[in-house]
């Protein structure tokens with residue numbers, strides 16, 4: 001079974017080019033280091049002979065205050081991917097008759113979904129995104145069968161960029177059976193500026209079959225420490241907690257996340273600087289006549305089709321690593337201002353821009 005799973009191709013580091021600083025724009029990482037208070041808190045820790053708190057009580061308490069939800073409704077994991085793996089292991093797998101459960105998600109979306117679904121023993125049902133990179137929610141609702149256990153919604157969608165609106169998400173949740181778990185993956189929530197965007201936490205408050213996934217990897221710049229969480233009502237969390245990997249969140253990760261939340265104003269400032277860069281890049285591409293789907297995360301999507309590998313190669317020659325997905329397109333993470341400017345300079349001389357199809 002494992003050999004039939006797609007491989008997770010992590011974003012590659014840039015190849016060195018003489019005379020040019022290299023930039024990694026291939027993993028949607030935060031180009032800025034964690035805030036100083038977090039770095040200090042990490043340096044101050046020494047208790048590594050001890051296991052971490054398996055319930056991440058400090059972090060869940062801090063998050064409960066931050067989100068205004070009961071701490072019992074939060075389950076932490078090794079990144080939101082850890083939380084997602086727990087969730088799929090809990091709710092989707094193989095049935096007694098040997099047939100797999102179905103998990104529906106948009107495609108292209110987060111590369112880890114097919115791997116996590118496959119590992120859980122369930123079957124992926126992928127519904128193509130629209131030409132402007134949005135979830136086709138009508139088609140996703142129509143794909144629900146008696147075997148559907150989980151639906152993954154990704155907003156903003158990685159790698160295409162657009163959000164789901166509150167209205168369309170709520171309509172969708174109401175249209176699917178209430179025993180189907182609807183996951184709202186909000187890894188880039190802090191970067192969203194669209195006013196009509198869904199707020200997963202509001203959906204969780206209203207609907208007992210909704211699970212929200214959030215992470216410290218992107219906005220907080222803590223990807224390397226692996227800490228994320230899910231939020232859902234007790235009828236789901238009671239099962240999720242049982243499936244949680246013991247000690248998945250280390251004490252370093254927990255403490256870093258707590259201190260980052262305590263200094264959220266500084267996180268917001270950094271995120272805002274990246275949002276401004278994202279909007280500068282999107283506007284720059286549109287000025288060149290390029291079609292870019294609405295970018296609400298920390299990345300832009302270039303629908304380059306068969307030219308994707310060629311474009312990624314040209315970026316590499318300029319010491320920029322970007323992420324090409326087969327013959328579909330290229331995702332470029334927002335990085336340091338100099339990296340973003342160099343990317344725009346490449347686009348200005350590239351003669352086969354993506355057009356709205």
Ligand SMILES: *Cc1c(COP(=O)(O)O)cnc(C)c1O
Nearest residue numbers: 079080081110158187215217228
């Ligand atoms: C980056 C990302 C994650 C986060 O993964 P972590 O395990 O929290 O680092 C989750 N979902 C999506 C869509 C992502 O792009």
